[in-house]
Amino acid sequence: MADAALNVFPVPAFKDNYIWLISCGSVAVVVDPGDASPVEATLRERGLELGAILLTHHHADHVGGVAALSAARSNAIDVYGPRTENIDGVSRPLDDGDVVTLPSIGLSFDVIAVPGHTRGHIAYYGADAPPMLFCGDTLFAAGCGRLFEGTAAQMHASLSRLAALPGETRVYCAHEYTQANLRFARAVEPDSPALIERERSVAAMREQRQPSLPSTIALECSTNPFLRGDEPAVRAAAERHAPGAGASALSTFTALRRWKDSF
Secondary structure, three states: OOOOEEOOOEEEEEEOOOEEEEEEEOOOEEEOOHHHHHHHHHHHOOOOOEEEEEEEOOHHHOOHHHHHHHOOOOOEEEEEEOOOOOOOOOOEEEOOEEEEEEOOOOOEEEEEEEHHHOOOEEEEEEOOOEEEEEEEEEEOEEOOOOOOOOOHHHHHHHHHHHHHHOOOOEEEEEEHHHHHHHHHHHHHOOOHHHHHHHHHHHHHHHOOOOOOOEHHHHHHHHHHHOOOOOOOHHHHHHHHOOOOOOOOHHHHHHHHHHHHHHH
């Protein structure tokens, strides 16, 4: 890692998006810039130069600012994104297992394929201390993305890959959905002390207009129902909602995702 301090901070956009900026010294890398204007404003305010763009998937609220950010700069900047999705402006297409090396901020990221929300969705995992995960719309705080293009089996496998990362990994997802997700999680596990405490903590953050993110993998494994399909209480809740759903972790996940869609 570079000698200068590393900072990760959210740039709010639209109604509830977070565009993440990772800075070290005078350089910043932006993750999923759906809107160029707030990114440019933050770069000016903090005296930062944009060094690269990382994209997780093709939805407009994640890629809509790429063209303007690129056009505003005399020198070409690298734009990383999933090879299997058609995203204008991507100059560095990525596949599962690739490594993105960003010397300007002293970091490298492993690329993890996480299909489900979209067919080609990827996540970026940095193992440096502290480990960090930029997961777009695959894993949310206390939730997960909708299945717009992929299958329940794909999303379940993707979430299982992320759940296996070190517990201290900081989770930087792309939306402020935490309180709504926690309400659903409480419907699944109403008596969970961990959920009751997380709901209280997040409410205090939001009352102060603070982001509820980042989360951690450990916190998600203890409170996110979509990562807890092997837990008896979660399986029982799925079974009550959809008889037969508690037979396996996958059938539990599938029932939970359908339940959440209409919650």
